[in-house]
Amino acid sequence: MTTPVHPNTRIGHVHLKVSDLDRAIGFYSGVLGFELMQRYGTQAAFLSAGGYHHHIGLNTWESLGSGPAPRHHPGLYHTAFLYPDRASLGDALRRVLEAGLDLEGAADHGVSEAIYLSDPDGNGVELYRDRAPEDWPRDADAQLSMSNSPLDLQKLLSEAPPRS
Template structure:
């Protein structure tokens, strides 16, 4: 049995220690729009007017520390951008804010950068290549890569 192929991940909820700090990152730097806020307890953010793609809350985590390394939990949340220019725009905002990147890779099927949010949650920002451009082995199977990504070249396409 398999899941229906049109199934999509609708939204992600993150426990955060400081709601204003999390909003400053996800809205102020990444550019998500705050669609609703419940005082100092929760906020919902979206891209393009959807009710929410991202929920942030302090219900069980206000003032908490991130989980220690080596424990189970969310590895990262991945945000898909529609094209290289849109990815470059958010990378420029991160650079302007002095926000460090943890890594960057050209996977053949996509270009991705990795960073950590203020609460220690992993974040992937990426754009997919057209499926016709995906690398394939001689037998036609997908042959993803993990090559160096030129982040500066993507930022240059932001304008």
């Protein structure tokens, strides 16, 4: 048996190949609200939440002008962005809808609530918030019991903070 990774290990950032850097920045910064921290010439950019050096890297080094990756081939399924609370997730949903983007799904997984869409290059994006671990559903044997139930988007939107 292998030794598990240290429990404080986290995914630090995602770095995506995109076909149009400005269009990708428009999505991740203009729609989702991540801050542009640095551009690396015309081929790469780094974005973050809260002033971190970067949570998202975008580049066109191998993908400038290309189309999306084939849908039914191995590769990235989605990138998931964890919001701190339900109000923040509601704000993210409002941003997406105000941008006129289509949702591909929304679900209450018991442990979390999530909305799904794609970025302009067809990369899957999950926007979600976790419930507190003590609220996670468990079966009779105390094993985690995740689900895939509908998420009430109107209720989620109603919990978004007012715009200032």
